[in-house]
Amino acid sequence: MGDFKHLDIWLREETLDEIDFAAANPSTLKARLQRNAVHDFVRVRGGRQYYVFVTILPDKPAKRLLIKEIGSFDCEVP
Amino acid sequence: MVALSLCDRMLCSDDHERARKVARRLIESMLFDRKEIEKFDDTLAPEDPLHFDRQSAGLIRQMYERWADEAKSLLEQIAKGAQRFGPVPEIEKLQYAFGKTMAMLSISLDDMDAGCRDILEGRLHSAEEVRRELHLRTH
Numbered sequence: 001m002g003d004f005k006h007l008d009i010w011l012r013e014e015t016l017d018e019i020d021f022a023a024a025n026p027s028t029l030k031a032r033l034q035r036n037a038v039h040d041f042v043r044v045r046g047g048r049q050y051y052v053f054v055t056i057l058p059d060k061p062a063k064r065l066l067i068k069e070i071g072s073f074d075c076e077v078p
Numbered sequence: 079m080v081a082l083s084l085c086d087r088m089l090c091s092d093d094h095e096r097a098r099k100v101a102r103r104l105i106e107s108m109l110f111d112r113k114e115i116e117k118f119d120d121t122l123a124p125e126d127p128l129h130f131d132r133q134s135a136g137l138i139r140q141m142y143e144r145w146a147d148e149a150k151s152l153l154e155q156i157a158k159g160a161q162r163f164g165p166v167p168e169i170e171k172l173q174y175a176f177g178k179t180m181a182m183l184s185i186s187l188d189d190m191d192a193g194c195r196d197i198l199e200g201r202l203h204s205a206e207e208v209r210r211e212l213h214l215r216t217h
Contacts (some may be wrong), residue, residue, distance in 0.1 A: 051177035066194035073180035
């Protein structure tokens with residue numbers, strides 16, 4: 001839960017929506033970064049680009065995704 | 079990236095078409111390098127993603143940091159050069175890869191270690207709990 005607190009409120013909601021999308025479409029996840037699955041996306045708001053990077057551990061027996069970490073970076077739109 | 083040391087001079091060429099071609103090639107090369115780091119990551123990482131290997135994670139992190147430094151430098155040089163020789167649409171792919179890498183690097187080794195421990199020790203929150211918490215904080 002702490003990882004979400006680093007994000008702006010609107011970006012938390014966007015991130016949860018993206019995680020829901022990944023949960024509904026697990027085939028889109030690829031094993032990257034220390035064998036964790038990764039989901040990343042970008043949003044543009046107020047002249048800035050926001051990149052979010054989520055590491056995910058698919059828990060197949062329980063049919064759920066475990067979110068390990070959420071990283072973010074933002075910069076001016078080029 | 080080997081060619082990076084040459085890019086300053088090549089991107090300054092008066093032949094604008096040639097300079098754009100060089101820029102495209104440099105972008106391709108930089109993106110290829112990133113793919114190679116992903117392969118190293120896959121090779122070095124422990125089989126179990128919940129077994130955190132700080133040494134291999136640290137090595138991979140250094141490779142990504144070095145890549146990000148070079149990518150940033152290349153993005154700046156191409157953006158500057160594009161004012162003379164015109165836009166290079168492929169730069170968007172490198173911008174995305176750079177942004178994604180920086181977001182990934184914002185996750186420290188300690189964060190990665192803690193992420194594994196939280197799961198192993200059952201400190202989990204459902205999506206509903208997170209949404210509820212956000213709702214309380216936002217309204």
